[in-house]
Amino acid sequence: MPIRHLTADAVRTAEHAAGDLLANGTLMRRASGGVAATVIEELRRTGGCYGRHVGLVVGAGDNGGDALYAAAALARRGVRCVAVLLAPQRAHPAGLTAFRASGGRVVAELPAGLDVVLDGVVGIGGRGPLRPAAAAVFAALVPADQGGPIVVAVDVPSGVDADTGQVHDPAVRADITVTFGVRRLAHLLAGPQCGRVRLVDIGIDTSGADEVDTLWELTDAEVGRMWPVPGPSDDKYSQGVVGVIAGSARYPGAAILASGAAVTATSGMTRFVGSAAADVVSHHPEVVAVARYADAGRVQAWAVGPGMGTDDDALALLGEILATDLPVLVDADGLTLLAAHPELVADRAAPTLLTPHAGEFARLTGADVGSDRLGAVRGLARDWRVTVLLKGRITLVADPTGTVLGNDAGSSWAATAGAGDVLTGIAGGLLAAGLSPQLAGAAAARVHARAAARAARGAPIGAADLLAEVRDAVRDVRAGLGQWSR
Numbered sequence: 001m002p003i004r005h006l007t008a009d010a011v012r013t014a015e016h017a018a019g020d021l022l023a024n025g026t027l028m029r030r031a032s033g034g035v036a037a038t039v040i041e042e043l044r045r046t047g048g049c050y051g052r053h054v055g056l057v058v059g060a061g062d063n064g065g066d067a068l069y070a071a072a073a074l075a076r077r078g079v080r081c082v083a084v085l086l087a088p089q090r091a092h093p094a095g096l097t098a099f100r101a102s103g104g105r106v107v108a109e110l111p112a113g114l115d116v117v118l119d120g121v122v123g124i125g126g127r128g129p130l131r132p133a134a135a136a137v138f139a140a141l142v143p144a145d146q147g148g149p150i151v152v153a154v155d156v157p158s159g160v161d162a163d164t165g166q167v168h169d170p171a172v173r174a175d176i177t178v179t180f181g182v183r184r185l186a187h188l189l190a191g192p193q194c195g196r197v198r199l200v201d202i203g204i205d206t207s208g209a210d211e212v213d214t215l216w217e218l219t220d221a222e223v224g225r226m227w228p229v230p231g232p233s234d235d236k237y238s239q240g241v242v243g244v245i246a247g248s249a250r251y252p253g254a255a256i257l258a259s260g261a262a263v264t265a266t267s268g269m270t271r272f273v274g275s276a277a278a279d280v281v282s283h284h285p286e287v288v289a290v291a292r293y294a295d296a297g298r299v300q301a302w303a304v305g306p307g308m309g310t311d312d313d314a315l316a317l318l319g320e321i322l323a324t325d326l327p328v329l330v331d332a333d334g335l336t337l338l339a340a341h342p343e344l345v346a347d348r349a350a351p352t353l354l355t356p357h358a359g360e361f362a363r364l365t366g367a368d369v370g371s372d373r374l375g376a377v378r379g380l381a382r383d384w385r386v387t388v389l390l391k392g393r394i395t396l397v398a399d400p401t402g403t404v405l406g407n408d409a410g411s412s413w414a415a416t417a418g419a420g421d422v423l424t425g426i427a428g429g430l431l432a433a434g435l436s437p438q439l440a441g442a443a444a445a446r447v448h449a450r451a452a453a454r455a456a457r458g459a460p461i462g463a464a465d466l467l468a469e470v471r472d473a474v475r476d477v478r479a480g481l482g483q484w485s486r
């Protein structure tokens with residue numbers, strides 16, 4: 001089962017369904033216990049708990065209550081806790097009582113030399129940026145990598161919108177985020193702001209949540225299991241032949257990268273159509289490359305667009321491809337053409353995957369992606385009745401029914417020219433092998449991101465370096481599946 005992320009509303013619904021557990025404070029006790037356990041783990045890793053120092057920043061709601069109860073539990077382990085109360089009159093009363101009873105002290109500002117700072121300003125009830133008093137406390141902290149305290153966010157880093165993942169300015173940048181029962185949308189949409197996310201079981205049931213409240217994330221094992229590999233009765237045709245249309249004789253780069261990625265991602269066969277046919281074959285001799293579409297031969301899916309140009313010939317070719325009943329991926333120049341000719345996909349029944357970056361997305365919709373990327377990608381997929389993969393550090397793949405798969409690349413090394421051409425080739429290969437556009441897009445994004453991180457190992461890369469690591473990235477996700485038996 002993919003990892004589920006939910007809206008704040010859906011989280012609240014699940015909490016309320018827990019009935020007495022919510023009313024009698026059991027859920028909050030479990031939540032704060034999870035926060036304390038996380039802090040204890042961190043302190044133990046760095047020398048133990050006794051005599052260490054933890055600072056709290058406490059807001060007016062239950063998020064602050066979690067922090068106060070967690071501190072009371074930490075005090076029982078000999079941790080010394082101090083708290084800045086942002087709204088002293090409205091701090092969680094029972095939490096504050098427990099905090100004081102455990103020896104915790106309320107202070108006007110956080111002292112230097114803290115080991116951990118707990119962000120209990122706001123959780124899923126938060127709106128907008130950190131207000132000035134909270135912002136000043138966090139601005140004064142020395143970052144953890146410069147010897148300052150580790151920042152542990154309770155539920156979500158304050159200033160990050162739990163539903164859209166919008167990182168307001170200012171917002172808390174957490175090293176660790178501890179959340180309860182189920183991950184919130186922001187934990188994927190704003191992954192880099194959350195640091196390491198730790199999920200604490202508090203005994204709520206979220207299985208009945210609606211799809212519109214949900215964002216899914218495939219596990220590596222799921223990506224590995226769905227990756228197409230040849231079986232005993234397969235031949236080069238039976239695994240799905242992908243056709244790539246990209247680049248030009250003048251600009252062969254996109255053609256070489258996209259077709260090379262298609263070759264690398266799956267077995268079977270890659271065909272290529274375009275004026276860069278000779279360049280493609282010189283780099284990837286296994287590609288069956290021709291100049292004209294009429295000579296292409298049969299394929300099971302097309303990947304069309306990178307560097308193909310936007311002239312009348314390109315438009316005519318895109319129209320022919322989209323008029324087939326084959327799965328088609330459209331990227332780059334193909335998307336620019338589609339933005340002006342949406343009728344080309346309006347009546348398409350066959351699987352269709354559009355892979356825009358933010359600029360191409362704006363061309364397609366006439367509006368910027370905005371701060372709600374999830375809502376935006378869902379809207380385009382629904383309105384155009386196609387699957388849309390929105391690129392970036394967090395890739396989102398929405399199908400027309402509203403199901404969305406997200407992928408945090410984990411690093412940003414793939415933000416390099418030509419990396420999108422590689423993604424096109426990988427996803428095109430998976431489409432030809434029979435994966436749905438959504439799974440093809442999400443699985444390709446995962447392997448693409450791993451390949452980028454593998455290639456980089458701390459230094460900038462080009463798209464060709466990323467391409468060279470795709471095979472090992474596939475090996476990574478397939479590790480442990482008993483693949484040698486196939």
Ligand SMILES: NC(=O)C1=CN([C@@H]2O[C@H](COP(=O)(O)OP(=O)(O)OC[C@H]3O[C@@H](n4cnc5c(N)ncnc54)[C@H](O)[C@@H]3O)[C@@H](O)[C@H]2O)[C@@H](O)CC1
Nearest residue numbers: 027028031060061062063122123124125126127129131155
């Ligand atoms: N309901 C429950 O049983 C549970 C709740 N839990 C905790 O409760 C949290 C939700 O608590 P609440 O609904 O009280 O909401 P929060 O504590 O997240 O925030 C609401 C409060 O913050 C104020 N506020 C909103 N935006 C602000 C901003 N930008 N700057 C400063 N103050 C702002 C609001 O006026 C309100 O007083 C969860 O995130 C979680 O930490 C957990 O204990 C799990 C169980």
Ligand SMILES: Nc1ncnc2c1ncn2[C@@H]1O[C@H](COP(=O)(O)OP(=O)(O)O)[C@@H](O)[C@H]1O
Nearest residue numbers: 357391392393409412414415417418419420421
């Ligand atoms: N900040 C980032 N972090 C991680 N991956 C990124 C980031 N920005 C872009 N990418 C990925 O790199 C690729 C870039 O594709 P694209 O924008 O089409 O570039 P190009 O057209 O030059 O190939 C996509 O797979 C995208 O998801």
Ligand SMILES: [K+]
Nearest residue numbers: 119122154156
């Ligand atoms: K918080």
